[in-house]
Amino acid sequence: AVRAAVAAMLSLDFLDDVRRMNKRQLYYQVLNFGMIVSSALMIWKGLMVVTGSESPIVVVLSGSMEPAFHRGDLLFLTNRIEDPIRVGEIVVFRIEGREIPIVHRVLKIHEKQNGDIKFLTKGDNNAVDDRGLYKQGQHWLEKKDVVGRARGFVPYIGIVTILMNDYPKFKYAVLFLLGLFVLVHRE
Amino acid sequence: MAAKSGRNGLLDKWKIDDKPVKIDKWDGSAVKNSLDDSAKKVLLEKYKYVENFRLIDGRLIICTISCLFAIVALIWDYLHPFPESKPVLAFCVVSYPLQILSQLYQKEKSIFLVAHRKDPAGMDPDDIWQLSSSLKRFDDKYTLKLTFISGKTKQQREAEFTKSIAKFFDNNGTLVMEAYEPEVSKLHDSLALERKTK
Numbered sequence: 001a002v003r004a005a006v007a008a009m010l011s012l013d014f015l016d017d018v019r020r021m022n023k024r025q026l027y028y029q030v031l032n033f034g035m036i037v038s039s040a041l042m043i044w045k046g047l048m049v050v051t052g053s054e055s056p057i058v059v060v061l062s063g064s065m066e067p068a069f070h071r072g073d074l075l076f077l078t079n080r081i082e083d084p085i086r087v088g089e090i091v092v093f094r095i096e097g098r099e100i101p102i103v104h105r106v107l108k109i110h111e112k113q114n115g116d117i118k119f120l121t122k123g124d125n126n127a128v129d130d131r132g133l134y135k136q137g138q139h140w141l142e143k144k145d146v147v148g149r150a151r152g153f154v155p156y157i158g159i160v161t162i163l164m165n166d167y168p169k170f171k172y173a174v175l176f177l178l179g180l181f182v183l184v185h186r187e
Numbered sequence: 188m189a190a191k192s193g194r195n196g197l198l199d200k201w202k203i204d205d206k207p208v209k210i211d212k213w214d215g216s217a218v219k220n221s222l223d224d225s226a227k228k229v230l231l232e233k234y235k236y237v238e239n240f241r242l243i244d245g246r247l248i249i250c251t252i253s254c255l256f257a258i259v260a261l262i263w264d265y266l267h268p269f270p271e272s273k274p275v276l277a278f279c280v281v282s283y284p285l286q287i288l289s290q291l292y293q294k295e296k297s298i299f300l301v302a303h304r305k306d307p308a309g310m311d312p313d314d315i316w317q318l319s320s321s322l323k324r325f326d327d328k329y330t331l332k333l334t335f336i337s338g339k340t341k342q343q344r345e346a347e348f349t350k351s352i353a354k355f356f357d358n359n360g361t362l363v364m365e366a367y368e369p370e371v372s373k374l375h376d377s378l379a380l381e382r383k384t385k
Binding site for chain 2: 016017020024027028031034035037038039041042045046048049054186
């Protein structure tokens with residue numbers, strides 16, 4: 001059955017280019033694919049270095065900050081040590097042990113002489129503050145939990161990310177097709 | 188036994204060196220690639236030159252190193268979470284574009300074949316033939332340039348032709364070797380002949 005499938009594939013024209021390739025050209029196709037992945041990776045890591053944030057671009061996942069941010073908005077973050085956190089400002093933070101960053105506003109701050117802070121957050125569109133979201137027994141957030149501050153945003157574009165996460169099969173299908181295209185197509 | 192010969196049979200069916208080249212005539216890069224490949228075939232098969240892979244290998248190595256840098260950055264960042272991995276990441280990120288730039292610079296010269304003609308007497312150094320070509324986007328004029336570097340005198344001579352690709356492909360997009368091969372041979376012979384008359 002496998003032989004029949006391979007024989008069927010051989011009759012398809014789109015693989016002709018690949019069949020004509022010698023070892024070096026085949027390796028080059030694979031390298032091409034690797035270079036595209038590497039470039040994307042390097043751009044992401046580069047953004048991390050430049051902005052100082054672990055996650056320089058985040059998507060707003062819930063409507064808890066409406067009308068300022070809506071579900072699907074894309075936020076560009078920086079995380080400079082010099083940026084002071086003040087009441088009323090919007091920060092993006094991560095709760096210890098959870099992966100998903102949250103975008104909310106700072107409600108209260110306790111500040112020590114040496115600059116250490118403890119702060120409380122709340123989403124504009126939420127009825128209560130975030131204490132319910134924090135870890136068991138945790139009442140305040142600290143600087144180490146901050147992923148960054150929003151410096152710019154693009155509305156709605158993040159919906160694609162939300163879709164890809166809600167329908168992972170769709171994501172894998174798109175990635176698979178893109179990968180196949182790069183591997184088979186010569187520059 | 189039957190299984191092994193079966194697999195070889197499949198491999199033979201996979202390689203299609205003799206099938207005439209058929210491409211999408213509107214796809215500029217496919218056209219250029221097939222013309223380049225066929226010119227290569229003429230020089231390597233008809234005149235029996237030996238391909239020198241150094242240029243291509245160099246490109247492959249640069250690309251492989253770039254990918255390695257990216258992988259190293261990825262793994263380092265995974266093992267040492269973000270703030271500590273900053274210097275390593277910064278180094279990888281800065282060196283990556285440099286490698287890409289060096290690669291692009293090489294591609295600028297658009298040489299796709301370096302072949303050697305070994306001296307039959309075995310005494311003189313090899314003559315070198317280089318093929319480079321260009322086909323502008325959305326244009327139909329294909330330029331093939333053949334460069335001959337004499338092993339003995341180190342003198343360089345070149346010849347080129349610019350023709351419309353319509354002269355080499357039929358309506359279905361099949362490359363007509365009977366029209367293309369003489370052009371390549373003419374280019375080659377014009378350089379080879381000059382050499383003999385000296």
